[in-house]
Structure formats: structure tokens, C-alpha cells
Amino acid sequence: MRLAAASIIAFGLAAAPAARAAVTAPQVPAGQSKPVTAPYDTTADAHKAVDTAFARAKAExxxxxxxxxxxxxxxxxxxxxxxxxxxxxxxxxQHFVVVKVDVGRYDRNMDLEAKYGGAAKGVPAVIAVTPEGKILNPDDTRALADARSMSDQAVADKLAGWAPG
Structure with a gap:
């Protein structure tokens, strides 16, 4: 009986979906980052860029x-x-395919933000998604919205929580 129970437990564990392994962020020295003047391409085809990012993420x-x-x-x-x-x-x-989507003054590409769970409550809204389309941070899309008050290390550590293991 014990052998049968052990076999059932082992089978159940093997059949369970794999959990994401913890990834450690690199150490990021304070004070080295400088704001980027225009990080979003206002003329880009965001839908195409997102589709391309998913194809690349799946391959990599x-x-x-x-x-x-x-x-x-x-x-x-x-x-x-x-x-x-x-x-x-x-x-x-090494861990992500990053795609920047310009939302203008909340008048551009809002359909994409809605598709991936953004609530248009402010920017930046950063959404981590598996290549299969599963949103990894559905309740945490605004975790980096207050980047001005976060250390570089805090940003790196938050990203590590969304990285594939």
C-alpha cells in the first residue's frame, strides 16, 4: 500500500506544472542610471512590435x-x-524580450494595454507575459510606476521576480 501511495504522489508531482525558479538580479550600483530623453518610439507600429517580441521570446x-x-x-x-x-x-x-509601447497621452495603443491587463491608471505600466500569453504580474503591473522613488536595485529585484527561471 505504501508503494502505491508513493507512486501516486510521485506521479502527481511529475504531472504538476513546473514552478518558476527564483532568479537573482545582478547587483546594480546606485547613482549610475540616467533618465532617457525619449524612450518610446512615437511612430512605431506597436502591434507589430509586440507580435515580434512574442515570436522572439518563444524562440529564445x-x-x-x-x-x-x-x-x-x-x-x-x-x-x-x-x-x-x-x-x-x-x-x-538574457531573461526578457523588452518591447516599449508608446501610449501618447493615453490616446495611443490603449487596446494593447487593455489586452494585457493594464488598467490605464498611469504609466509606466510594465506587464510580464510568458511567450504563451500568461500574464505573470496581473496585480502588479504598476510596480515600477514610481521609478523616481525606487533604487536601481529595487527595480532589478522586481524584474527578477518576473524572469524565467
């Missing part, structure tokens, strides 16, 4: 990171600077 086994924002937004520009920091950018490239 990465998470898609959709960054909804506007060039007028200080937190968006600061977040872009942190993500471009030489201590963090290679790590982001």
Missing part, C-alpha cells in the same frame, strides 16, 4: 516585458535609464 525561451509609457512621463524616462544601466541591461537581455 524568455519572458516578454511590455513597457507601456510616454516620453512626457518622468517615471518612464527614469525607468528606461535604469533598464539601460550597463550593470543591468545585459541581465535584462
Amino acid at each position: 525561451h524568455k519572458t516578454v516585458l511590455i513597457d507601456f509609457g510616454g516620453n512626457w512621463c518622468p517615471d518612464c524616462r527614469i525607468l528606461a535609464g535604469v533598464m539601460a544601466n550597463p550593470a543591468l541591461a545585459p541581465w535584462i537581455e
Whole structure:
């Protein structure tokens, strides 16, 4: 009987979906990031860019990171600077396919934000999505919205929670 129970438990564990392994963010020195003046391409075809990001993420086994924002937004520009920091950018490239989507003054590409769970309550709204379309942070899309008050390390640590393990 014990052998049968052990076999059932082992089978159940093997059949359970794999949990995401914890990923550790790199150490990001304070004070090195500089805001990016215009991180969002206002002329880009956002739908095509998102489709391309998903295709690449699937091929490379990465998470898609959709960054909804506007060039007028200080937190968006600061977040872009942190993500471009030489201590963090290679790590982001290793784990994510990042696509920046310009929302204008909430008058552009809002259908994409709605599709991926954004609530248009402000920017930046960063949505982490598996290549299969599962949103990894449905209740945390505005976690980086106050980038001005976050340390670079806090941003990196938040991203690590969404990285594929």
C-alpha cells in the first residue's frame, strides 16, 4: 500500500506544472542610471512590435516585458535609464524580450494595454507575459510606476521576480 501511495504522489508531482525558479538580479550600483530623453518610439507600429517580441521570446525561451509609457512621463524616462544601466541591461537581455509601447497621452495603443491587463491608471505600466500569453504580474503591473522613488536595485529585484527561471 505504501508503494502505491508513493507512486501516486510521485506521479502527481511529475504531472504538476513546473514552478518558476527564483532568479537573482545582478547587483546594480546606485547613482549610475540616467533618465532617457525619449524612450518610446512615437511612430512605431506597436502591434507589430509586440507580435515580434512574442515570436522572439518563444524562440529564445524568455519572458516578454511590455513597457507601456510616454516620453512626457518622468517615471518612464527614469525607468528606461535604469533598464539601460550597463550593470543591468545585459541581465535584462538574457531573461526578457523588452518591447516599449508608446501610449501618447493615453490616446495611443490603449487596446494593447487593455489586452494585457493594464488598467490605464498611469504609466509606466510594465506587464510580464510568458511567450504563451500568461500574464505573470496581473496585480502588479504598476510596480515600477514610481521609478523616481525606487533604487536601481529595487527595480532589478522586481524584474527578477518576473524572469524565467
